[in-house]
Amino acid sequence: LKEAKRNELQLLLDELHPYDIANLYEMLPDKHRNRFLSFLSIAQLADILQELDKEQQQNLLNKLDAKKAVHVMDEMDNDDLANLLEDISPENKINFLAKMKKEESQVVQDLMNYPPETAGRLMTNRYVWIPQHYTVKDVMVKLREYAEIAESINYLYVINEEKKLTGVLSYRDLILSEPNQQVKNIMYERVISVTVDTDQEHAAQIIQRYDFLAVPVVNHDHVLVGILTVDDMIDVLMKEATEDIEKLSASGKDIDFDTKAPVAAYRRLPWLILLLFIGLISGTIVSTFEETLEKVVALAFFMPMIAGMTGNTGTQSLAVVVRGLTTRDINKVVIAKIIFRELLVGIIIGVTCGILISVIAYIWQGSPILGLVVGSTLVVTLIIGTLAGTIIPLILHHFKIDPAVASGPLITTLNDILSLMIYFGIATIFISHLM
Amino acid sequence: LKEAKRNELQLLLDELHPYDIANLYEMLPDKHRNRFLSFLSIAQLADILQELDKEQQQNLLNKLDAKKAVHVMDEMDNDDLANLLEDISPENKINFLAKMKKEESQVVQDLMNYPPETAGRLMTNRYVWIPQHYTVKDVMVKLREYAEIAESINYLYVINEEKKLTGVLSYRDLILSEPNQQVKNIMYERVISVTVDTDQEHAAQIIQRYDFLAVPVVNHDHVLVGILTVDDMIDVLMKEATEDIEKLSASGKDIDFDTKAPVAAYRRLPWLILLLFIGLISGTIVSTFEETLEKVVALAFFMPMIAGMTGNTGTQSLAVVVRGLTTRDINKVVIAKIIFRELLVGIIIGVTCGILISVIAYIWQGSPILGLVVGSTLVVTLIIGTLAGTIIPLILHHFKIDPAVASGPLITTLNDILSLMIYFGIATIFISHLM
Structure with a gap:
């Protein structure tokens, strides 16, 4: 050059x-x-x-x-x-x-x-704080001094003599005020803040809900120690969303369009091998009922549909619960409500699909008993599938187990096993009528 | 009271x-x-x-x-x-x-x-624009006038005589400048803007990538017509993430913790009933191979695992593609690259899992031929499953079909059908050796 x-x-x-x-x-x-x-x-x-x-x-x-x-x-x-x-x-x-x-x-x-993923770890010290006895004129002087280093000067946080956070002032307020007014008379006192150990997700939700550009971080004595800015919080929210998607798909951590094939395969394989072994459990269950199956081979025709449907209802519930856990505050009442709601949903879905498949199975295979077996299986498995998709992530969340464990494929595979046990169990009871 | x-x-x-x-x-x-x-x-x-x-x-x-x-x-x-x-x-x-x-x-x-989901529809007119011949002092006067109605006054957008956007000014710049300086000499000229018909997602990405608090919206003559603010764009990003999750789980639109059970069931049922019928196609395939199955019932033991694994690999690829489609710009090179990448991933995963299951099936059922049938099936189906999870959403995206159609359960169910056809096809070829 x-x-x-x-x-x-x-x-x-x-x-x-x-x-x-x-x-x-x-x-x-x-x-x-x-x-x-x-x-x-x-x-x-x-x-x-x-x-x-x-x-x-x-x-x-x-x-x-x-x-x-x-x-x-x-x-x-x-x-x-x-x-x-x-x-x-x-x-x-x-x-x-x-x-x-x-x-x-x-x-x-x-x-x-500060522990990772807390407000304390993510806060920045590039902000401007104002002692509350300052006048608007004093503030302007200080601003001029600090404007260059401050990352975010959209809000000015006001502190008292003990450095405790007492209010917040926007640029708008400054512009509309007389130079001689005291900050403490024009500031907004009901300032919303987070503490250093607030979870990053919760802090991001506050910024999102209140449409803030930044939120102040205080320690346990309410002393102002930093601020969180909206740009960092967007990244937190997006990371959470991506993690939810990874959970639902067991697609492995951090795989995007730029990940090299061997790396992507290496990140996905552990899950797949685990699921392969769990899938073999379904096989073992089917093999236990080998005698039943040999007698009525037609039972095999409905296996993929029953396992698939149970898996699907589980995934649907899982998606609602996983998303709910990251986007709102959870307490016992909410948990009880969502379990009861999903139970009801499971019953409605189970009964509807069960009746439908009974009729189809009867017409297709010409056996009313087979219709009854397949239909009643679906009623039971869809209710259980829905509840499994609801309760398993809630339990994992409660015990603070890495929620990636509650992945969609895992719940699908577990639901496979449950549904096949129920199916062949019911079929074995009715076996004499089926032949 | x-x-x-x-x-x-x-x-x-x-x-x-x-x-x-x-x-x-x-x-x-x-x-x-x-x-x-x-x-x-x-x-x-x-x-x-x-x-x-x-x-x-x-x-x-x-x-x-x-x-x-x-x-x-x-x-x-x-x-x-x-x-x-x-x-x-x-x-x-x-x-x-x-x-x-x-x-x-x-x-x-x-x-x-303006069409929904474009910058034109989401922009606000509550912002402050500044003619470029203004001095800093003029700006302060105008600000005082408009401070109360402006939704976001973090950036001041500068326009020329034809109202075209020519620059941007931050508060920081204002504070650090002399009152008599002209705006056009202190403004930042390389201002990033979007047009009225920019997709809301793309606009949100710009705000996220550049850590902006707002981005100006111009019409096709580059005349400033509004601004997009970060708080609205966070909502767009979160909505996109939720939609991705709905796609992956077919959980139905707008179901959260507050949705009533009948409503939630009603929104999920159409999907489930569709999937039920598609699931019956798997059943029809199995029934076509009834003879093969009757001869070697042990084939049924591996059905859930093969269908499950193929579904899982499909979901993994789907998650990566769906997320990629919403978070980055797509062109032919990117598409070719991702398809090739996933093909490689499919081969690595397929060969690994195929070899593993051959050995397990051989040891479990004592038949090397059965091991070979199950193993080679898994090699083929995992490659196809991975590609289906990659290509189907890309095709739907290309034809601008509502991507909700490419939901996880749909791909899982399609993969079920494919995998059973391949499994029984291979098994039928080897049937004489299997007995």
């Missing part, structure tokens, strides 16, 4: 949004990346580092020399940096933190003391 | 956030709701109407007398109002619009001319 072109590129990069620069970087073949990075300022490097996924972050950091990497870290938002440091080797982490500016590394280390 | 209490309640309501008032309203038994509404101001009514779901909105509107309802509508955000009006009867709609303030009803009618 000639010098002129170099300058041009520099200008272009200065105009681009970090997301676009990060995209550009990712599209480059590896051999050109070092050269590209040399065009970027420390601030730009910090910005694009925040846009990359974890793998790419490590990759980029390795390309920088240690001194530059530390400078970049000094510039990063502390919440993003805490996330980044979580995944690098302990020696490297200590090494980096030691070389960083003392105040920055202290803030990051404080953040990392 | 005594007068004193009434005043107290009034004060409390004034302090509460609309979301909380709406919650309070929803918790009240129907007979107390009229009384409760009488406490609320027009502005409060407009606010809580925006928080309620469609059913409750209609219900509340019916409780107000027509004149009050119109006043409330005048106060509502025009994007929310357009959404509300969409669902009421045409006569009522015309009636309301005629009685509303002329300027308000004009804006709403303009919005309703």
